[in-house]
Amino acid sequence: MIITVLRTVIMYIFVVIVLRIMGKRQIGELEASELVVTIIISEIAALPITDTGVPLSGCILAILILLIMEIFISQAAYKSVLVRTVLYGKPSTFYKNGRLNQAEMEKQRFNVADLMEEIRNSGAVSLNQVDYIVMETNGKVSVVLNAESNPLTPSDMNVRPKPLYMNYIIIDNGNLITQNMKRFGLNEEWLYAQLKENGIKRINDVFYLSFEESTGNVVIIPKNGKNKKRGASK
Amino acid sequence: MNRTIGAAGILILLAVFIGVHTAEIHTLSRDIAEICDDIEDAMETDDWNLICTLTDKLGKRWDKSRFWASMTIKTDKTEEIEISIRQSNQYAHLHAKEDFAGEFCMLRHMAEHLKKQEGLAAEELL
Numbered sequence: 001m002i003i004t005v006l007r008t009v010i011m012y013i014f015v016v017i018v019l020r021i022m023g024k025r026q027i028g029e030l031e032a033s034e035l036v037v038t039i040i041i042s043e044i045a046a047l048p049i050t051d052t053g054v055p056l057s058g059c060i061l062a063i064l065i066l067l068i069m070e071i072f073i074s075q076a077a078y079k080s081v082l083v084r085t086v087l088y089g090k091p092s093t094f095y096k097n098g099r100l101n102q103a104e105m106e107k108q109r110f111n112v113a114d115l116m117e118e119i120r121n122s123g124a125v126s127l128n129q130v131d132y133i134v135m136e137t138n139g140k141v142s143v144v145l146n147a148e149s150n151p152l153t154p155s156d157m158n159v160r161p162k163p164l165y166m167n168y169i170i171i172d173n174g175n176l177i178t179q180n181m182k183r184f185g186l187n188e189e190w191l192y193a194q195l196k197e198n199g200i201k202r203i204n205d206v207f208y209l210s211f212e213e214s215t216g217n218v219v220i221i222p223k224n225g226k227n228k229k230r231g232a233s234k
Numbered sequence: 235m236n237r238t239i240g241a242a243g244i245l246i247l248l249a250v251f252i253g254v255h256t257a258e259i260h261t262l263s264r265d266i267a268e269i270c271d272d273i274e275d276a277m278e279t280d281d282w283n284l285i286c287t288l289t290d291k292l293g294k295r296w297d298k299s300r301f302w303a304s305m306t307i308k309t310d311k312t313e314e315i316e317i318s319i320r321q322s323n324q325y326a327h328l329h330a331k332e333d334f335a336g337e338f339c340m341l342r343h344m345a346e347h348l349k350k351q352e353g354l355a356a357e358e359l360l
Contacts, residue, residue, distance in 0.1 A: 021237065053309040061251075061306075064244055071241035 003052050011045045014060060018067050023074075031088045031138050037070045088137040095133035108135055118143050167219070171209035174223065184211060194218055255302055262299040263349035266292065270342045277338075282329045289323040292341075303348065315344050 018041065030038060044062050048054045077084040092104045094115065105115070115133065122143035124130055129149035134142045154161045168180040170191065181191070191203070198220050200206060208221040269292045276284040296303075296319055304312050318341040325334035 021240065023237065055304060055306055055308065057305040061248065064248055068241045068245050068248070071237055075238050 004049065007052065007056055008049050010056065011049055011059075014063070015041060015045045018063055021067060022070055033073065033087050034070070037066050041066055091137055092135040093132065094135060094141075095127065095130060097131075098127075100127070110135065110141075114141075124149055165213045165215060167210040167212050169208070170211050171203055171206040173207055174204040176203055180211070184213070186211065194220065198222070255305060258299055258302040259348055262295070262303065263345060265295050266345040266348075267342075269295065270338070270345065273338065277331075277335070280331070282326060285326045285334070286323070289319070289326045293319045293323060307348070311344075315341070315348075318344060 019038075022037075041063055044059050044066075048056045048059045073083075073087065077087050092101075092108050092110075094101055094105050094108075094110060105111070118133065118141040119125070119127065119130060122130075122145060124143065124145055129145055130143055131146040132142070132144040134144075136142060168183065169177055170180055170186070171177070176191075181187070191209075194209070195201065195203070195206065200220070200222055205223055206220060207223040208219065210219045212218070269288055273285055273288045273292075276282075276288060296315065300312070300316075303315075318337060322334060322337045322341055325337055
């Protein structure tokens with residue numbers, strides 16, 4: 001029984017590492033080849049856990065081979081349009097310039113109900129409000145609304161809104177993110193000054209502390225406390 | 235690019251591992267085949283002392299490469315081979331010729347199959 005426990009722990013750590021090495025694509029929208037690799041990896045990983053007679057090393061070897069193949073193939077797809085087309089295919093356009101491509105819809109087994117569902121998901125209610133409907137290579141459907149149906153944007157009104165700046169986490173649940181402090185040239189002296197102003201003594205008592213790029217605004221939320229929000233100078 | 239270099243590094247390590255493993259299994263299979271040939275010769279002359287010595291040698295040779303063999307062979311298969319070695323050894327000590335011959339024949343076939351399992355035969359591939 002202890003072997004099963006150890007094997008489960010080993011395979012869990014190993015598969016997590018493998019998926020991390022494969023990259024973010026592997027845990028987001030998957031292309032067909034990536035989906036296949038992910039399914040095979042999960043199947044192989046389950047084998048030595050459920051059957052202790054199956055050698056662990058053989059399964060690790062198989063997963064490593066899949067990892068190598070996936071990395072090399074995705075690298076080739078990144079560099080070559082031909083490889084990308086062969087592996088991932090091309091997007092399918094279902095609707096363009098007021099014309100519905102029924103042949104393409106039939107080819108992709110995409111029925112009218114699916115079409116309407118995607119239109120509604122995009123915020124429209126009819127084809128009249130749409131310019132393009134495209135099925136991407138990962139199976140996701142993109143609906144491009146026409147100019148009349150697109151929400152009004154500040155540029156339509158000739159308004160220039162203030163730009164948004166990224167907020168960076170300095171303290172995450174009592175953990176200091178020194179990397180973000182260094183990025184803005186902040187030091188511990190500054191940090192403790194912020195804490196002191198909010199009546200907090202220790203870093204460990206802070207649940208959330210963020211620093212806004214450019215404006216220098218600081219948001220502090222103490223652990224089990226009330227949100228305190230204020231502007232601060234660097 | 236770092237990821238590709240890392241993958242190439244893993245590939246090289248895997249190639250080395252597969253090479254070492256295959257060589258180890260082939261050596262094991264060859265050594266076992268040699269010992270088995272000697273046992274067959276000894277059976278013809280009914281030299282049970284020699285047969286006992288050789289079956290002991292067979293067991294020790296298997297133990298030496300057990301780690302490598304169990305890396306890719308299912309546990310029940312490796313146990314089958316080990317039981318067969320022990321059983322052959324027991325029959326040899328008892329001078330039970332007929333029982334020994336049957337067990338030894340099976341052991342030999344299993345040992346020969348090791349090489350096939352690790353080799354690149356079309357039958358194994360399919």
